[in-house]
Each structure stands twice: as structure tokens, then as C-alpha cells.
Amino acid sequence: xxxxxxxxxxxxxxxxxxxxxxxxxxxxxxxxxxxxxxxxxxxxxxxxxxxxxxxxxxxxxxxxxxxxxxxxxxxxxxxxxxxxxxxxxxxxxxxxxxxxxxxxxxxxxxxxxxxxxxxxxxxxxxxxxxxxxxxxxxxxxxxxxxxxxxxxxxxxxxxxxxxxxxxxxxxxxxxxxxxxxxxxxxxxxxxxxxxxxxxxxxxxxxxxxxxxxxxxxxxxxxxxxxxxxxxxxxxxxxxxxxxxxxxxxxxxxxxxxxxxxxxxxxxxxxxxxxxxxxxxxxxxxxxxxxxxxxxxxxxxxxxxxxxxxxxxxxxxxxxxxxxxxxxxxxxxxxxxxxxxxxxxxxxxxxxxxxxxxxxxxxxxxxxxxxxxxxxxxxxxxxxxxxxxxxxxxxxxxxxxxx
Amino acid sequence: xxxxxxxxxxxxxxxxxxxxxxxxxxxxxxxxxxxxxxxxxxxxxxxxxxxxxxxxxxxxxxxxxxxxxxxxxxxxxxxxxxxxxxxxxxxxxxxxxxxxxxxxxxxxxxxxxxxxxxxxxxxxxxxxxxxxxxxxxxxxxxxxxxxxxxxxxxxxxxxxxxxxxxxxxxxxxxxxxxxxxxxxxxxxxxxxxxxxxxxxxxxxxxxxxxxxxxxxxxxxxxxxxxxxxxxxxxxxxxxxxxxxxxxxxxxxxxxxxxxxxxxxxxxxxxxxxxxxxxxxxxxxxxxxxxxxxxxxxxxxxxxxxxxxxxxxxxxxxxxxxxxxxxxxxxxxxxxxxxxxxxxxxxxxxxxx
Numbered sequence: 112x113x114x115x116x117x118x119x120x121x122x123x124x125x126x127x128x129x130x131x132x133x134x135x136x137x138x139x140x141x142x143x144x145x146x147x148x149x150x151x152x153x154x155x156x157x158x159x160x161x162x163x164x165x166x167x168x169x170x171x172x173x174x175x176x177x178x179x180x181x182x183x184x185x186x187x188x189x190x191x192x193x194x195x196x197x198x199x200x201x202x203x204x205x206x207x208x209x210x211x212x213x214x215x216x217x218x219x220x221x222x223x224x225x226x227x228x229x230x231x232x233x234x235x236x237x238x239x240x241x242x243x244x245x246x247x248x249x250x251x252x253x254x255x256x257x258x259x260x261x262x263x264x265x266x267x268x269x270x271x272x273x274x275x276x277x278x279x280x281x282x283x284x285x286x287x288x289x290x291x292x293x294x295x296x297x298x299x300x301x302x303x304x305x306x307x308x309x310x311x312x313x314x315x316x317x318x319x320x321x322x323x324x325x326x327x328x329x330x331x332x333x334x335x336x337x338x339x340x341x342x343x344x345x346x347x348x349x350x351x352x353x354x355x356x357x358x359x360x361x362x363x364x365x366x367x368x369x370x371x372x373x374x375x376x377x378x379x380x381x382x383x384x385x386x387x388x389x390x391x392x393x394x395x396x397x398x399x400x401x402x403x404x405x406x407x408x409x410x411x412x413x414x415x416x417x418x419x420x421x422x423x424x425x426x427x428x429x430x431x432x433x434x435x436x437x438x439x440x441x442x443x444x445x446x447x448x449x450x451x452x453x454x455x456x457x458x459x460x461x462x463x464x465x466x467x468x469x470x471x472x473x474x475x476x477x478x479x480x481x482x483x484x485x486x487x488x489x490x491x492x493x494x495x496x497x498x499x500x501x502x503x504x505x506x507x508x509x510x511x512x513x
Numbered sequence: 514x515x516x517x518x519x520x521x522x523x524x525x526x527x528x529x530x531x532x533x534x535x536x537x538x539x540x541x542x543x544x545x546x547x548x549x550x551x552x553x554x555x556x557x558x559x560x561x562x563x564x565x566x567x568x569x570x571x572x573x574x575x576x577x578x579x580x581x582x583x584x585x586x587x588x589x590x591x592x593x594x595x596x597x598x599x600x601x602x603x604x605x606x607x608x609x610x611x612x613x614x615x616x617x618x619x620x621x622x623x624x625x626x627x628x629x630x631x632x633x634x635x636x637x638x639x640x641x642x643x644x645x646x647x648x649x650x651x652x653x654x655x656x657x658x659x660x661x662x663x664x665x666x667x668x669x670x671x672x673x674x675x676x677x678x679x680x681x682x683x684x685x686x687x688x689x690x691x692x693x694x695x696x697x698x699x700x701x702x703x704x705x706x707x708x709x710x711x712x713x714x715x716x717x718x719x720x721x722x723x724x725x726x727x728x729x730x731x732x733x734x735x736x737x738x739x740x741x742x743x744x745x746x747x748x749x750x751x752x753x754x755x756x757x758x759x760x761x762x763x764x765x766x767x768x769x770x771x772x773x774x775x776x777x778x779x780x781x782x783x784x785x786x787x788x789x790x791x792x793x794x795x796x797x798x799x800x801x802x803x804x805x806x807x808x809x810x811x812x813x814x815x816x817x818x819x820x821x822x823x824x825x826x827x828x829x830x831x832x833x834x835x836x837x838x839x840x841x842x843x844x845x846x847x848x849x850x851x852x853x854x855x856x857x858x859x860x861x862x863x864x865x
Contacts, residue, residue, distance in 0.1 A: 155620045201738065209736065214632060216654075221605075225612035228690050233697040240698070240838060243601050244633070244654040249840035252736045253743075258750070261736035261841050262662065265603060265633040265654040273651050280669050286733070286754075301612065304620040305628030359675075362641045362650035364591065368629050379592060379647070383675070497629055498638030500650055 119282045120509065122289070122349040123198070123337035124449045125191025127184045129165035129330055130436045133191060138453050142482045144464035146435050148316075148328055155300025160307045161314045164298055165330030165437025179217040179241065182250050184333035185295040189251055192291055196337040197349050201256030205288030205343045208259025209252055210278040212270025212294035214441040216244035218301060247295070259287035265441065267496030268401070269360070270294050271334065272444030275504055276358035278338040288343040293335030293445035302440065303329060309368075311405055317438075319402035319431040319463060320409050320470035320478060327403050330437020334445035336452070353452045354507040356489070357390070359383025363499030370408055374415030376501040377493055381419055384503040390489065392419050395427065395505075397454060397485070398476065399447045399492040402431025402463070403438045408495065409471060415493075417473040426477030428485060430463045444494040448504060451490040455508040460485045517668050518725035519847070520718045521585065521680075521711030522816055523578025525549055525571050526803060527704050530578065532853060535820050538802050545704045545804035547687045566607055568686035569636040572598065575707035576640040576680055583711035584723055585678065588645055593677040595648040596641050597666050598684055598709070599659025600808035601837075603633030603652065606688045636684065648676040653808075656836040657768070658734070658843040659683055660708065661811025665732035665845065667712040677717055682709030683808035699772070700837070704804030708812035726853060727819055730829050730846040731755045737840050748782035748835050748842040755831070755844035756786065762794065762846065763828035766818040768810065768835055770800025778835060782842075797821055810834060815847055824852030 124134050129147025131137030140147070147165040154162050167184060189209075193200070198207055215221075220241035227234040240246060248263045260281055266273045271294030278292035296302075306312050306329060317328035338355055361379040365371035385391060398420070400412055420427050436446050450461055459482060466478035488508050495501045524530060527546040528538035530553060538545070549571065565573060576596065580586045588594050607630035614623040629635060634652040641650045649670060653659040660683020667681035684707035695703050718725050733754035737747035756762070765783070769776040783791040799817035800806075806813055811834040818830045829848045836842070 155615065157621045213654075221608065222612060224694055225609055225690075226616060228609075228694060229613055229616055234694050236698050239694055243656055243838075244603070245601070245656045245659075245836060245841065246838055248655070248736075249836075249838040252840050253738055256738040257736060258738050259736070260734040261655070262653065262666075262734070263655045263659075264651055266651045267632050267634050269651075277666075280673055284669060284672070300615060300620065301608075301631075304615055304623055305611065305625075305631065307620070308623050308625040308628060310625075360649040360651070361592070362596070362638065362647050364641045364645045364647045366642070367635055367638055376647070387675075496634075497632045498634045498650070499642070500634065500638065 117283045117285060118341040119279050119338050119355040120341045120344050121336050121352045121355055121452055122339045122344050123192040123196025124452060125188040126334040126449055127167055127188050128332035128436050128446060129167050141432060141435055141450050141461040144435060144462045146464065148437060154298060154303040156303055156307050165328055166298055167331050179219040181217050181295050181297045182247060185247060185251060186254055188333035188335045189255060189291050192335040192337050193255060197347065206259045207257050207289040207291060208281060208287045209248055209257050209261045210274035210290050210292040211248045211263045212274035212441050213244055213247060214265055214267060214270060214296050215302060216247045217241045218299050266500050267498050268440050268443055269494045269496045269500045269502045270441035272494040272502040272504060275336065275445065275448055276360060276502060279355055279358050282338055282340050289337055289339040291335050292338050294442035295333035296440040296442050297331045298329055316465060317404040317434045318465055319404045319433055320413060320472050321467050322469050322471055324406045325404040327405050328433060328437040330439040332436060332439035332442045332446050334442050334449055336445060336448060351509045353455045353509050356507045357384040357388025357505035359387055360502040365499050368497055370411040370495055370499060372411055374411045374418060376499060377412060377415035377495060378418045380501040381491060381493060381503040384505045388505040390505060394489050395491050396487045397460060397490040398427060398429040399451050399490060400429055400431045401493050401495050402433050404433055413471045416476045420475050421473045423475040427475060428460045428479050429476045430461050430479050434464045447492045451492050451506050455487050455490055455506055458484055458486055515714045515716040517671055517712055517729045518715045518718050519710045519712055519727040519729065520723045520725050521579040521583025522726060523575045523582055524708040524816060525553060525574045526706040535816060539799060539817055539820060542801050544702050547692060547704050549705060565639045566630050568604060568606060569639045571686060571705065571707040572636040572684045573640045573643055575709045579680055579709040579711050580644060585711060590677060591645045591647040593648055594646050595670050595676040595679040596637055596646045596650045597663040597679060597681040598637045599653040599655065599663040600683060600685050601656040601659065602685050602691060602807060603654055604631045604635060605691060606686055607631045609690050655841050657807055657810055658834040658836045658841045659808040661834045661843040661845055662734055665734060668729055668732055671714060678711060678713040680709050680711055682812040685807035685809055700805065702804045704806050706806040706809040706813065708809045708816055710812065725850050727850055728848045730759050730848060732845045734843045744835055745778040745781040748778060748833060749785045751842040751844040752782060752786045752833060755846050759846055760828060762831035763826045764822050764830040765794045765796040766814045766830055766832045767796055767798045768814065768833050770798040811843065818847060819849045819853045823849035
């Protein structure tokens, strides 16, 4: 087996989120720290639990939408990403694949199957075929005429970051020219009730890394990037938004739900991603943290930041988007990756609204409270999730051919 | 990167978990039993601590057998060991239970501890905890092609230097509610199972003094962008990409074994890539013996190829898979390196 290293670049992005429909609206929302949190009375939840979530309003997903919201949101975000990259539907070139991360896929269909079985009825065949997670990928592949490799990964809240990492490997290995990579997850009574029952959801605001602790604001989003072989992008004259320089992942092997408290898993994922990019922690200019706002996860991530960046003499800018977009589960990594691409290409750090200056992060890592201009060159984005899985990507400002 | 080889195999199927069970099962045709006998799924103390459900027990058992077979336990380098699994249904049994509680008892009366089990990656995560696998761990959910894809990802991870050894395979759990639903959709002959391999570099295996069971030559995946002829075209592309630059296959372990219309897609793909003479290739469709094991079906097909042709055929064998939705196809070129007779595939903890 031989591997020819090929540089990978980002040539398109698309997003549907509670904080913005489309990349430009999203850019404006994250710059202003405008939260997409709102009352979500339609979500099942324990009686006394506030129904507050960063939900996508029905408008953006369009009138002629598929029955399942996840399908509709993913379709819109993938369409935007491909258009931005200048890749036509059903085009033979560049050969384009799909890497999809999701935890629930088309959950409406799965719920219909379960409801039918409970009622002693035969499930509809269409529901049964849409219930597996890969049905969502099948839909996207056919809709956009993607003929390259298709992968569907479900790795809890790391799913989209894993999908982006897999896209990097597919492009580097030369198996395809480009991959639309990212994730989608929507909110249902199923996952909202589940997280509420575990006592993880906030009643009001999400305050990542807050010294007195906080809880999680759930959200929903579809977010995709076009990861492309640099030579292919150059050949097509595509506009490059950033370079995807590295990827790394790890498993805590500690507990199915609780992260390993020492942060070693995140630390190893980030170090692996930096090594993959040929970089060291000192090269990093900005960190987009998972920052879900739950005590155990935040403390773990803070320890990882101490191990990675604790020696830095000056404050390393960092942010968590969870107060803005909520935690959109399997798509969160791609939401954050798009934010990093915007930060690098626009030279502007996005903030963590209500970020506390006395955060539990080490003094060398500074949670930004307001957007500001900054000449960023390298950004790291981290994700962690159920199962003790961790992943990180390294993005680099595009400065021309490598 | 030196050649990639398989150094361990572990599986659990309703017919058994030993090599002779597999060989016997492959000699039969007809409907496979659907469920692994409970006695074969007894929980180890480690697994009891993890409180894994049925799918977690299947995965844990098969991963343990594969690691023992490869003489990798205890792991010498947990950070450089990866675990990749493919599934169609993943944590669906827990999803069904949580849905049932939600729909019949209401959100105030669900069991919180069931919810994390609904995550499709938890079965693999539990196996990672049991054996301290701390490198990349991820779950592919591409359906019937997912297990074969997992073996492809093992190759990519090793080629990219992301780890030194990978436990890769597939799994799916059968349970009554799912069985009813599948039969309602015309999918009969479904069975549960898990089948995992240890994949590493030939140099690494040699350094450990382990004899490889097989060599992995190539792998490929493709998707289908239109219905109709699309699935056959996708399968043909996957097979074509896997065979490119390699010697022609000496055997074919086919993903056929379903309804005639579905089997016709395979035959169309074989004709377009291998030519009209493809029926003269030694061909075998293990689903006709083992049933439709979904995510595990690709790895079981590889195991079947090694079991049937190891020591008999010299050269690469083509193994393929096509998803039920028809949008995904996978192909793998694997060369058995001798008879699959190593007794190590039977775990000491499983033979009592």
C-alpha cells in the first residue's frame, strides 16, 4: 500500500442552523453572538422541564421539503456547499463523494416504525427504508448526483468531525477529488427527553466553562464543507476558503457516558491532528472548543487545554459556539468547522457570549467575549461525545498553493 | 507502508463462534436461525460492569475473540490500536425500548440509563473500554456495506499512519420487533451476528511473530446517483476500483443471496467488470447459509472466503456488498494465506 500525500482544501460551505440559515447569516450571528435559543413547546420533555432549545424555524427548510426535517435541512446545506464550491449537480468532475455524520438520521421514520409496531400495525415500507441512518446519505447522493465514495458515520457528538477527517483521508489517498463532509441532527422528543432525563439540559442559558457550572442547550443543524484535493480546486479555478491541514482522533476507553476527567483523550486527538498537519501546539492561533457547558465535559476539556497550551505566555483566543447554536449533536463539529473557516478567511475571532473572564480554562487560554479582528493562521476545532470518543481538526488560513 | 494482513478473526453467529461451526454452517443452505443462543452470550465480568445490552454483547464477544486470535491481548500499545465497526441497525433495540417508554408512559417515566444505549457507537465504545482500545474508534452506519467498509477503513487508517493495528468488522442485532418489521418489508432470512478481524502491517505481524491469515490487497466504495441501473453501476465501479492494478480474482465471495431482483444487480455488475465468463469463477454466496446479517455480512463473507478457500485457491478473492437501499457498494480483494485451521479462533473463555 502506498500513500501519495495530497493537500486538502475547503472550497465550499453550507449551513442551516438556529443561529442562521446560510453561511452569511451564520457569519453575522456568530460575530454578534446572537443566540438561536428559543422556546420549543413542540418537543416532548418531562412535565416540569423547560422546553428551551436552539431549534431551526420551519421557514428555512423550504416548502417542497421531504417529510423528514433532517433530510430537508441536510439537502439545503449540501446544496449551498456545492454551489459555493462551484460543483454542479450530477457533474462527472470533480469526482465528489459524501461523508455524513449523524446520530439520529431520519428520526421521523424510525419513530413511525416504532409507533406502528407498538400499535400492532405493519410499518410502512417507506418508513422502514428511511429508518436506517444511511437512508439520509442515499437521499443526498441521489439528489446531488454524487458518484464518489459515500461514508456514513455515527460517533455521537464527534460524528461530523469524524466525517470531515474521513473526507481528508479519502482526498489524500486519491480515491476521490472532493467530498461533501459534515453532519445533520434534528431535535425530537426522543433526544430531548433523553438528555432531559439525564439531567443535562439547561433551563435558561448555556455558559461554557463557567466557574459555577452550567448545563447544555440542545440545538439542531445541518452543516457541510466541501473538502477537495488542492490540485483539483486549482484545476477548476475554485475559490479556496481554507486548508484542511490535519485530523486526529482518540477514545478515552473510560466510561460510556462520562468523559475521562484528565482530558487525555482530547489531548491525544489534538496532538495527533497537529502531527498530521506537521505542526506543534505553539503553531495554534485559535481554538474552537466543544464547550457544551456541562460540568464534567467542560472540566475535562479545560484540563486538556492546560496540558496542550498551559505553557503559552500569552492568552490563546478560544471560543465555544454552544450558547449561540446550541449543541447540535452529530452536526456540531461541522458547525464549528465552518465558524473556524470564517474566522481564518475573515481574520476575525468569534466570541462566546456570556463567556466568563474567570472561566475554568487555564490563564493561557482566553475565552473571547466579543468578536475582534485577529490575523489568525491556524485554528483547531475539538469534539467529544458519548462513548468517550474525541476528534480534532486543524485548519489553516489559505495563503496560496502549498 | 508494508502489505496489510489479517492476523485475527473472531465471530459470533447463531450457528456458533468456532471455526468448525462456520465451516459446518457454510456447508448448509436454507434459513439460518435468527438469534445467537443466550448461552453463547454470557456476559463476562467486564461486560457486566459496562451494562451492555444485546448488541454490545455481540460486539464484545467477537472483538475479544479476534484480539485473542491475533495474540494481541493485553494490548501492548492501546493508543496505537483502533476499533472500527459497521452496522445497519446499531443501537436500534435500545431505541425501540426508549421509544416504547416515551410513547406509552410519557416523557416523565422513561428510564434515563436506556438513552445512552441508543447511541449507535456505544456497543463499540464498550468493547474499547473492555480492552482499553484508545486509538481511533468509530462506527460506520452505511448498512449492509458497513462491515466491509470498516475493513477498508482499517486499511486507510494503517496506510495513513493513524495506528499500528485495527480491529475491524461488522455487527447487527436481531430482536423480535425488528424481525417483524423486516419481514413486513419482505426481508426474510435475517440473522444477527458480529464478525471482526485484526488488521495490521505485515512487518508489524512479523515483528510480533504472528502468522497472517490473509493479505488485504485493495478495497473500494462507490455510491449510486440514480435509481434503476444505478446500484449495479455503483457495484461495478466499486469492484472496478478494487481490481484496478491487481491480478484478476481467482474466486468470488458474493453479497448475493437475497431476492432475485437484487441478485440481478450483482450479476449485471459482474458481467460489466469481469466479462461474460464470470460464471466460470469459483463463486460462493455465504448469505444463503448464514442469512442476512446486515452490517456483519461483509466480514462474514470474508471469513467464509478464508474458511472455504484458504489453502485451496492461490490468489486474491473478490468480496462485495451492496446496501439494501442500493445507494452504497463496497468491494474488497483478499488473499487467503493458508487453511483457516488455527484453533486460536476459539476463545478459552467461550469453550466451556
